[in-house]
Amino acid sequence: MTVAMQARADERLRRIGEVADELGVTTRTIRYYEQLGLLGDGDRRLKGTHRLYSPSDIDRLRELIRLRDLLGLSLNEVTQLADAAQVQQCLHAQWQHTSSNRTRARIIRSAITNVERQLDLVHTRQRGLADFEVQLTEKLTKLRAYLTDLDSRPDS
Amino acid sequence: MTVAMQARADERLRRIGEVADELGVTTRTIRYYEQLGLLGDGDRRLKGTHRLYSPSDIDRLRELIRLRDLLGLSLNEVTQLADAAQVQQCLHAQWQHTSSNRTRARIIRSAITNVERQLDLVHTRQRGLADFEVQLTEKLTKLRAYLTDLDSRPDS
DNA sequence: TTGCTCCTCACGTCACGTGAGGTGGC
DNA sequence: TTGCTCCTCACGTCACGTGAGGTGGC
Numbered sequence: 001m002t003v004a005m006q007a008r009a010d011e012r013l014r015r016i017g018e019v020a021d022e023l024g025v026t027t028r029t030i031r032y033y034e035q036l037g038l039l040g041d042g043d044r045r046l047k048g049t050h051r052l053y054s055p056s057d058i059d060r061l062r063e064l065i066r067l068r069d070l071l072g073l074s075l076n077e078v079t080q081l082a083d084a085a086q087v088q089q090c091l092h093a094q095w096q097h098t099s100s101n102r103t104r105a106r107i108i109r110s111a112i113t114n115v116e117r118q119l120d121l122v123h124t125r126q127r128g129l130a131d132f133e134v135q136l137t138e139k140l141t142k143l144r145a146y147l148t149d150l151d152s153r154p155d156s
Numbered sequence: 157m158t159v160a161m162q163a164r165a166d167e168r169l170r171r172i173g174e175v176a177d178e179l180g181v182t183t184r185t186i187r188y189y190e191q192l193g194l195l196g197d198g199d200r201r202l203k204g205t206h207r208l209y210s211p212s213d214i215d216r217l218r219e220l221i222r223l224r225d226l227l228g229l230s231l232n233e234v235t236q237l238a239d240a241a242q243v244q245q246c247l248h249a250q251w252q253h254t255s256s257n258r259t260r261a262r263i264i265r266s267a268i269t270n271v272e273r274q275l276d277l278v279h280t281r282q283r284g285l286a287d288f289e290v291q292l293t294e295k296l297t298k299l300r301a302y303l304t305d306l307d308s309r310p311d312s
Numbered sequence: 313t314t315g316c317t318c319c320t321c322a323c324g325t326c327a328c329g330t331g332a333g334g335t336g337g338c
Numbered sequence: 339t340t341g342c343t344c345c346t347c348a349c350g351t352c353a354c355g356t357g358a359g360g361t362g363g364c
Binding site: 171172173183187203204205206207 | 343344345346
């Protein structure tokens with residue numbers, strides 16, 4: 001009960017500007033993703049009224065933005081790799097009543113495959129960055145040595 | 157002399173398609189960068205003739221693409237951070253006759269600043285990827301545990 | 313009531329993608 | 339000569355940026 005209270009404690013719905021600031025994007029980006037259908041349901045909202053985001057909506061958005069930013073994927077690729085909204089449902093509250101165990105197992109298995117692919121991409125990027133880091137460090141060493149060499153000589 | 161020979165051995169000029177393949181981009185990208193003035197001199201080439209790239213041209217291009225790809229910079233930011241062509245000149249052949257020691261030292265110092273900034277950005281990215289990796293790994297563990305739990309229950 | 317943030321078009325921009333039609337080198 | 343890759347426009351696309359003009363909540 002106390003845990004449930006804590007969980008509820010931040011279930012407050014946030015407005016688009018607050019969300020955008022937290023995630024480091026603009027409101028335009030969030031609206032664009034909704035337009036592409038990446039955010040599930042803007043359907044329930046009445047046209048003209050404010051968009052409101054739950055913590056799980058924000059988690060979802062953060063995932064999309066990380067896939068785009070850190071892995072450099074196109075929004076099309078992001079769509080392929082991001083968890084379907086179903087997975088969130090499966091892991092949260094009322095999954096017991098929505099489908100069979102077999103169906104849930106299938107959903108979870110595909111989610112696992114997706115996360116494994118994401119991890120592969122993360123590792124590939126990490127190798128790329130490590131290579132780049134080595135090259136930059138070597139370059140820095142060379143430049144510093146060269147500078148020392150220059151300073152030790154008389155002006156030309 | 158032998159070292160010089162080895163260095164010369166791959167001084168062969170390459171065509172745009174070959175370069176594009178090696179760097180994992182399209183020819184369009186390379187032409188676009190030239191158009192923006194990121195590649196120094198397309199001036200010497202006669203209009204309509206083939207573009208040719210030296211190994212140091214290719215190194216320069218690889219740097220630009222890494223800055224864009226791995227660090228997610230805009231081409232404008234890339235321009236700010238990429239080494240000026242002068243730096244290559246300074247480090248290579250005939251720098252002795254082009255400018256004073258003082259001038260060369262100034263150029264090298266600014267190059268060092270640039271590389272240090274690049275390294276900072278690399279480290280920031282690495283932290284971001286490490287965080288992402290942790291989250292993905294935790295998620296994977298949860299999903300697998302959940303799946304085991306599901307499999308151990310009778311079908312609903 | 314006064315700001316503030318939100319809303320919906322809608323045109324602009326950045327970084328290329330993608331043909332269209334034609335020319336040069338092994 | 340035959341392919342192949344290259345060339346130059348130039349319009350299209352993706353992922354937003356950027357106002358223009360207007361409405362809703364503390």
